[in-house]
Amino acid sequence: MSGFYSVGVDVGGTKTAFGLFDKNRKLISKKRVSTIQGQTPDIFVNGLVNNVRSLCDSNHVDIKQLQGVGVGMPGFIRQKDGYVFKCTNIPSLHCFMAKDKISESLSGIRVELDNDTHAAALAESRQGAGKGVENMLYCAVSSGIATAPIIHGELFRGTYGFSGETGHMIITPGEGLRCACGNKGCFMSWCSGIMIEKHVEQWISEGGTTIMTELVGGACNISTKEIAEAWRLNDSMATKAVKQMQHFFALWFYNTYLFTNIPYFVLGGGLLKMGDDFWSQIFDEFNDLNCDTSSECPVTFKKAKLIENFGIIGANELLY
Numbered sequence: 001m002s003g004f005y006s007v008g009v010d011v012g013g014t015k016t017a018f019g020l021f022d023k024n025r026k027l028i029s030k031k032r033v034s035t036i037q038g039q040t041p042d043i044f045v046n047g048l049v050n051n052v053r054s055l056c057d058s059n060h061v062d063i064k065q066l067q068g069v070g071v072g073m074p075g076f077i078r079q080k081d082g083y084v085f086k087c088t089n090i091p092s093l094h095c096f097m098a099k100d101k102i103s104e105s106l107s108g109i110r111v112e113l114d115n116d117t118h119a120a121a122l123a124e125s126r127q128g129a130g131k132g133v134e135n136m137l138y139c140a141v142s143s144g145i146a147t148a149p150i151i152h153g154e155l156f157r158g159t160y161g162f163s164g165e166t167g168h169m170i171i172t173p174g175e176g177l178r179c180a181c182g183n184k185g186c187f188m189s190w191c192s193g194i195m196i197e198k199h200v201e202q203w204i205s206e207g208g209t210t211i212m213t214e215l216v217g218g219a220c221n222i223s224t225k226e227i228a229e230a231w232r233l234n235d236s237m238a239t240k241a242v243k244q245m246q247h248f249f250a251l252w253f254y255n256t257y258l259f260t261n262i263p264y265f266v267l268g269g270g271l272l273k274m275g276d277d278f279w280s281q282i283f284d285e286f287n288d289l290n291c292d293t294s295s296e297c298p299v300t301f302k303k304a305k306l307i308e309n310f311g312i313i314g315a316n317e318l319l320y
Contacts, residue, residue, distance in 0.1 A: 115161070123306055124305065
């Protein structure tokens with residue numbers, strides 16, 4: 001490809017990150033901004049393009065020197081043409097031909113767009129914890145949860161590009177809170193970061209008491225950070241939330257493993273900050289479910305190696 005630089009954009013439910021890379025795919029600069037909720041497609045494109053230009057300007061890079069912009073974002077995305085069928089964390093971006101609009105606003109610069117978990121899987125497979133592993137499952141554990149399968153060294157996207165939306169597989173039909181996918185009872189509705197916060201808010205609104213409200217000064221501001229902190233202080237509501245998360249995460253991993261028979265999991269995302277004690281109990285429950293074959297067919301769980309940068313690195317890898 002021609003050009004000296006490229007940009008990777010990781011669109012998250014709360015933050016959007018931008019990374020500038022040189023021709024050797026080395027990250028040389030980055031920035032983060034808040035993701036605007038409820039933004040129209042036009043506002044989304046304008047904001048993304050303005051931030052790409054700003055990142056280039058601050059590093060004295062002419063926009064014409066870019067060989068491309070890779071964008072990873074949550075949802076059901078048809079990678080071949082960059083059509084967003086459903087953006088689960090930003091519902092206002094449903095049914096949107098994002099790739100063409102972004103490219104047009106960047107004067108025709110090449111744009112590649114895919115699901116953010118797919119992008120992160122490419123990053124970890126090529127440069128991170130999955131490097132050299134033939135078959136791997138990258139699992140996003142953050143505001144949302146999803147899986148991206150690497151099979152024989154290649155990202156498997158499926159016929160329509162939606163592979164890996166395992167967080168939206170139904171485990172308790174019609175039960176619990178409604179997820180942004182439109183259904184009740186999917187894995188994500190029970191244990192993702194954004195949804196466990198909603199469960200806690202509901203329990204408080206129903207009269208439950210917890211030290212979490214003291215930690216933040218009000219129920220509306222409770223995040224997984226306060227849930228983890230209160231759990232370690234033996235708060236009963238936080239313990240209930242954590243046990244719910246752990247149970248459904250273990251079931252999610254086990255069901256995904258049974259379906260794919262891929263025994264190498266790489267986990268990346270903000271919920272890793274819940275701590276090793278949180279995750280070790282999940283892996284223990286997984287092993288209990290998998291006890292009949294665990295001795296002869298071991299399953300490995302690894303943390304993402306690229307830490308905070310896997311999203312923008314993966315988005316940039318979409319160009320290669």
